[in-house]
Each structure stands twice: as C-alpha cells, then as structure tokens.
Amino acid sequence: MQAAIGAQRPFDPAQALRLARETFDIEAAALQALAGRLDNRFAQAVQCMLQVPGRVVVMGMGKSGHVGRKIAATLASTGTPAFFVHPAEASHGDLGMVTPGDVVLALSNSGEVSELTAILPVIKRLGVPLIAMTGGLDSTLARHADVVLDCAVEREACPHNLAPTTSTTAQMAMGDALAVALLDARGFRPEDFARSHPGGALGRKLLTLVEDVMRTGTQVPRVAPDTVFSDLMREMSAKGLGAAAVVDGQERPVGIFTDGDLRRRIEAGADLRQATAAQVMHAGPRTIADQALAVDAAEMMETHGITSVLVVDGDGRLSGIVHIGDLMRAKVI
Known part of the structure; x- marks a missing residue:
C-alpha cells in the first residue's frame, strides 16, 4: 500500500x-x-x-x-x-x-x-x-x-x-x-562520431560504402554495344532493375539504357526492332566509385531524378550497380 x-x-x-x-x-x-x-x-x-x-x-x-x-x-x-x-x-x-x-x-x-x-x-x-x-x-x-x-x-x-x-x-x-x-x-569529425554509433542512422549514413550495398556479378544487367535491341530488353527484364549498362571490351561503361529511355523513344515513334544497344543507349552514364559512401549515391539519385547508378572500380571498370531499393533496405535513406 x-x-x-x-x-x-x-x-x-x-x-x-x-x-x-x-x-x-x-x-x-x-x-x-x-x-x-x-x-x-x-x-x-x-x-x-x-x-x-x-x-x-x-x-x-x-x-x-x-x-x-x-x-x-x-x-x-x-x-x-x-x-x-x-x-x-x-x-x-x-x-x-x-x-x-x-x-x-x-x-x-x-x-x-x-x-x-x-x-x-x-x-x-x-x-x-x-x-x-x-x-x-x-x-x-x-x-x-x-x-x-x-x-x-x-x-x-x-x-x-x-x-x-x-x-x-x-x-x-x-x-x-x-x-x-x-x-x-x-x-x-562526423565520421568519428559514426564509428562510435554504428547502430544508429548516422552510423549507417557515414560508414556504409557503395560496395556494401551494390549488386554484383550476374545480378548486374550489362550488354555490349552491338547487342541487338531484343537481347537488351531480355537482359533488362531478367535483372529487374529497369536499366542495363552498356560496356566496352574492357568492361568500362559507355552508356546506359533505362525504362525511361524506352518510353521516350516509343513516344517519339522510333522503330527499335533493328537497333543496337549503342544506338539507343544514353551515352556518358553517371557512375560512382565502389569506395564512395552509399549516402553519396542516394544524393546523386535525388539530384538527377534516377533510381540506379552504375558502380565502377579504381580502374573505371563496371563492378556493380546500386538501386534506390538497395539503399532503402540498408536504411541509408
């Protein structure tokens, strides 16, 4: 009582x-x-x-x-x-x-x-x-x-x-x-604070690298410049990211083709049946280094209104791709 x-x-x-x-x-x-x-x-x-x-x-x-x-x-x-x-x-x-x-x-x-x-x-x-x-x-x-x-x-x-x-x-x-x-x-520095708070939101933002969340290997949609349009679409559909990287013989990205590019070309009345990846791709794709912070990839997506970014290694070769969904699952955004 x-x-x-x-x-x-x-x-x-x-x-x-x-x-x-x-x-x-x-x-x-x-x-x-x-x-x-x-x-x-x-x-x-x-x-x-x-x-x-x-x-x-x-x-x-x-x-x-x-x-x-x-x-x-x-x-x-x-x-x-x-x-x-x-x-x-x-x-x-x-x-x-x-x-x-x-x-x-x-x-x-x-x-x-x-x-x-x-x-x-x-x-x-x-x-x-x-x-x-x-x-x-x-x-x-x-x-x-x-x-x-x-x-x-x-x-x-x-x-x-x-x-x-x-x-x-x-x-x-x-x-x-x-x-x-x-x-x-x-x-x-903020990075030092993040190291003592790895379980928090700040820790995830300042410690998570692009290579920690990117997709690699066979998960990455990629084609050669001379790939025919039908095969390009099959690669995009199979990987389910709404985009495919176009890479040269040294695996360096020279372009990208996305669902948005497809919609714009169809709306323009283009006949894509005989086209190659090099003819339909968007040249000079945006890339990010695999050692960059994942939060930088998120900022790039927001700034340019895109949902995927190609990832390159120190030699400029395609090493992966990061999708906005990957960043959300990692709670970077």
Whole structure:
C-alpha cells in the first residue's frame, strides 16, 4: 500500500502550466548566469583532460551521479575516453579502476557528500588530477580539487527549493560544454562520431560504402554495344532493375539504357526492332566509385531524378550497380 505523502489537491491544469513555465525560466536564468561566470578555469579543465594519457573518471552521488553517468557517456561518444565510478563503490574496491594517467571529474552540488569526500585523499595520493564541478566553492571537494568549475545556482526550480533540478541542469550543461570543447580540440569529425554509433542512422549514413550495398556479378544487367535491341530488353527484364549498362571490351561503361529511355523513344515513334544497344543507349552514364559512401549515391539519385547508378572500380571498370531499393533496405535513406 502506498504511503501517504500529503493531501492531494484536485489537479489544476493552469497551475501545472504555470509551474512548468516557471521551471523553464528559473533554469534558463541559471544557465545564463553560469555562462556569465565562465572563466579560464574552464579552459584549464579542458586542457587537463586533453593532456592526460588515460581516461576521464566521472564520479557523483545521487542525482549528481545520474548526471555524471550521462556526462561520461557523452565524453566517450565524442572522442574522450570516459567512464563512471560510483563513489560508494569506490570505497569498496572500485577505486582500483582509477589509475595514474587518468583524471577524475567529481560532481557534487554541495561539495560535501560524504561518500565522495572520503575518497578524495586517496585520489590525491594517486597523483591523479581532480576537477570539481560544484556549487560549494569553499567545500571540501573544492579545496581538494586542482580545477573548480563553478556550478552554483541561486535556487532550485523545485517550489520548496529542495529537489535537485536547477543544479543538475547546470551540471548537465557544464558537462556538455566540456564535451563540445574537447571534441573541437581533438578535431573530432562526423565520421568519428559514426564509428562510435554504428547502430544508429548516422552510423549507417557515414560508414556504409557503395560496395556494401551494390549488386554484383550476374545480378548486374550489362550488354555490349552491338547487342541487338531484343537481347537488351531480355537482359533488362531478367535483372529487374529497369536499366542495363552498356560496356566496352574492357568492361568500362559507355552508356546506359533505362525504362525511361524506352518510353521516350516509343513516344517519339522510333522503330527499335533493328537497333543496337549503342544506338539507343544514353551515352556518358553517371557512375560512382565502389569506395564512395552509399549516402553519396542516394544524393546523386535525388539530384538527377534516377533510381540506379552504375558502380565502377579504381580502374573505371563496371563492378556493380546500386538501386534506390538497395539503399532503402540498408536504411541509408
């Protein structure tokens, strides 16, 4: 049975909206104040994280711990190796996860949480740099720290000024600021982000190559320039892509014939029965390298209003064909 937590009032939608807007105003004002107080200590913290050969070990208790886990995850996914260690578990063996060459980023609004202050002397004996993210600038944590990042807030958004709300927002924003500054200093690129997110949409777009999704071998519709029109149509029909590549003796594409080309020639009244592939093809077909990104093939199709692109190897020889359906199945588009 749920314990009573006070007399519940009838729900007031207007009151809920008022408190929501007030929460946004309080937290936005706190972040503006935080930006105004930012000084060279932030740059020192970034430089410290850049210079250490090890990892950023993030610590925090309670709500600060939840924020710390998010900060560690953000750092790790943007090029700065990081992980979270629970301060209470650190006192019972997990402090062994902190090694010389690491840097500790400790979060505590008050700077006096006992589980964290208890391990500060051990961290100092290890010779590991300590960066504090705290609102208690005269606290035990701040006094032990090599760099103090001021995260003080005037008040919590909680109507009772008790529940960590504004203070955790300030910590989260400071952590994001550190991650952004670090990824910029490291020259972290979208391709690097994709490598740490291979299962996401960005990873698929920035890691999938044309050769990963193209059709090869007998799946590729191809004919010689002197192929008669009836055989050209049979090749197109058999492969089901609505197009066929026309290749020379060295397997280099010299043209392409598509369903669209067929429709336009029939509408123009052309007699195709005696024609050859060379006579009906569209010369100078658009091609893409097999090592190009699949997303580039998608962009080419969209730009030129086509559904298939011929793929060539480093010597310009036909190595495959990629269809818009292949890109959709690979979730590139």
